[in-house]
Amino acid sequence: GARFHHRGILDPVKTRFVRANSAIAFPRILGMDLESESIPRLHSFAWNLGLRAEPQEPAIAVTTHLTWGEMQTLASSYFKNVKAEFGLLDEADFMEQASSRFSDPTGMRDIDSVILGVAAIGSFFSPTPHPKEDAIFLDARRVLVAKSIGNSPAPNHVAGWILRTLYLRLTSRPHGSWISSCITMHQVEASGLHKEMQTIAVVYPP
Structure with missing residues (x-):
């Protein structure tokens, strides 16, 4: 030992x-x-004194605020302006997963926070921002909280938190992005990445 x-x-x-x-x-x-x-x-022996059922968030459909055509445009903006600087996400793999998700948007999945995060940041850098950029970003947060806080961390959770941190760093006060970056690092450590x-x-x- x-x-x-x-x-x-x-x-x-x-x-x-x-x-x-x-x-x-x-x-x-x-x-x-x-x-x-x-x-x-x-x-985690004796960690919890009394387990309760996890609260269930209502499902968020990625198609609520976006069409597939709009998603393609926003993703193009993201990969043109952000990927070169941060190296986050493989474009071909992401577009394949996003296309699959838009074809079957039922339920809530880990990839949703990544899709919505990419859309929000793509909108920020777009010459014509999406009219529902704020709602897209808020839905990304809801997915992150629902999927990553009460569950074991996964790579998509980490990517989602990185995207949230970046968006907050671009658009909000320093404290918000700092808190988000702290959660991101905890997710990275908890998953062993x-x-x-x-x-x-x-x-x-x-």
């Missing part, structure tokens, strides 16, 4: 990264040190 003490631990199923000294990882590492026959899994795979222990749940 000692070999784990200086390393982070990644549960790839839940995309959950924890440091070796965290309350989630400590029981497992202690069990390994004691050579227990039954090593505890990565789990800041670590090279060879530097962490990968633990699959039983």
Whole structure:
């Protein structure tokens, strides 16, 4: 177990990264040190005194404020003005996912915050901003809160928070973008994206 003490631990199923000294990882590492026959899994033992059902946000359709044609125009503006500076998102992959989402906009998915974030920033840099830019940005926030706060972090959550941080940095007071950037960094750390795979222990749940 000692070999784990200086390393982070990644549960790839839940995309959950924890440091070796965290309350989630400590029981497992202690069990390994004691050579227990039954090593505890990565789990937040006694973390919650009483679980409640997660509040459900109403679904947000990406087509509420945007047509596919408008989305293509705003995405083009984003990739022309932002991608070169930040390198965020592969254009071909994004457009494929966005097209698929506009073809089937039912429910709420992780990619929605990315689509709406790209649309809002694309509108900001467009010669003719979209008339519902504010509503698009607010819907992106609603998706982020609904999908990323109560669930294990995913790459699309991280991308969505980066886009939110960038938009706030462009349009709002410094405090808002600072708070958003803090959440972004927590999402990055919680998912283990800041670590090279060879530097962490990968633990699959039983």
